[in-house]
Amino acid sequence: MADISTTLAGVKLPNLLFNASGVCCQTEADLKLMVESESGALITKSATVEQRDGNPAPRYTPLPNGIGSINSMGLPNEGYEYYLEYAKKYDYNSEKPLFISLSGLSLDDNVKMCKAFVDAKLPCVLEINYSCPNVPGKPQMGYDMEAMEKSLSVLAPLIKKPFGIKLPPYFDIAHFDQAAAVFNKFDNLAFVTCINSVGNGLAIDFVTEQALIKPKDGFGGLGGLMVLNTALANVNAFHRRLPGKQIVGVGGVVSGKEAFLHVLAGASAVQIGTMLKEEGPGVFARIAKELSDIMVAKGYKTLEDFRGKVKTL
Numbered sequence: 001m002a003d004i005s006t007t008l009a010g011v012k013l014p015n016l017l018f019n020a021s022g023v024c025c026q027t028e029a030d031l032k033l034m035v036e037s038e039s040g041a042l043i044t045k046s047a048t049v050e051q052r053d054g055n056p057a058p059r060y061t062p063l064p065n066g067i068g069s070i071n072s073m074g075l076p077n078e079g080y081e082y083y084l085e086y087a088k089k090y091d092y093n094s095e096k097p098l099f100i101s102l103s104g105l106s107l108d109d110n111v112k113m114c115k116a117f118v119d120a121k122l123p124c125v126l127e128i129n130y131s132c133p134n135v136p137g138k139p140q141m142g143y144d145m146e147a148m149e150k151s152l153s154v155l156a157p158l159i160k161k162p163f164g165i166k167l168p169p170y171f172d173i174a175h176f177d178q179a180a181a182v183f184n185k186f187d188n189l190a191f192v193t194c195i196n197s198v199g200n201g202l203a204i205d206f207v208t209e210q211a212l213i214k215p216k217d218g219f220g221g222l223g224g225l226m227v228l229n230t231a232l233a234n235v236n237a238f239h240r241r242l243p244g245k246q247i248v249g250v251g252g253v254v255s256g257k258e259a260f261l262h263v264l265a266g267a268s269a270v271q272i273g274t275m276l277k278e279e280g281p282g283v284f285a286r287i288a289k290e291l292s293d294i295m296v297a298k299g300y301k302t303l304e305d306f307r308g309k310v311k312t313l
């Protein structure tokens with residue numbers, strides 16, 4: 001067995017795999033499945049101040065031939081106080097650290113939620129979601145560098161301890177440069193999670209000639225294998241540009257091979273979304289073994305042996 005343990009934001013994970021926020025993490029029942037799984041950590045569904053039902057169904061579907069998924073959930077969640085209570089009851093002596101995702105609909109909302117978690121003085125780690133593409137009328141903060149800098153200039157000093165942010169995919173080198181210039185201003189911004197779904201794709205059924213999901217005329221975030229190469233680029237771009245910070249890789253992890261590639265690109269931990277949704281929590285044990293077998297075959301003992309060591313020509 002190879003050692004696939006890691007640390008993230010100063011906390012130890014027995015293995016680098018956990019859920020992407022939003023999948024298997026909205027209710028305590030979901031989170032119990034994550035605790036009982038072979039994941040190395042767990043993260044809660046992005047919370048807003050108030051409980052939200054989210055968008056009308058159908059709002060998630062896998063796409064044919066295992067290429068991925070499309071979703072327009074619309075931030076359905078139990079409201080931040082539900083996750084604060086969960087975090088207060090969580091067993092921090094367990095080997096599995098708890099991450100909390102917050103996705104305020106305004107800076108004031110994010111301040112209110114962050115304050116509540118800071119005041120509770122809990123060991124859980126915050127991941128601020130700047131990249132939900134599915135709330136009608138709410139452009140993604142992650143594509144507004146000025147707004148992101150303003151938000152971080154308020155939240156980073158408020159949170160004080162290490163925290164992370166969830167980013168949308170960027171597709172232009174200038175945007176990697178601009179975003180990194182903002183992130184490097186905040187010392188306790190310990191990690192960035194790349195990528196959230198590729199926003200506003202459209203899946204259409206050939207036979208019925210209908211969009212596959214109901215919200216927003218069928219427009220929704222794309223995930224799964226088809227976004228792997230964009231995810232790897234974002235992981236590596238920020239690994240190169242954010243010295244001293246860590247990257248959580250997410251996007252397209254369907255087996256140990258893609259998890260290996262995310263680490264090679266620079267990831268310190270790897271989240272799984274679509275494959276977890278489709279396969280269930282058993283996916284963690286499968287992918288952990290597949291990754292370990294790959295490392296043994298390649299002669300790597302730990303993730304540090306190859307993290308960020310993608311070769312260029």
Ligand SMILES: O=C1NC(=O)NC(C(=O)O)N1
Nearest residue numbers: 073074075132134197221
């Ligand atoms: O940040 C998010 N990304 C997604 O792809 N979907 C969810 C959502 O719609 O709630 N949120």
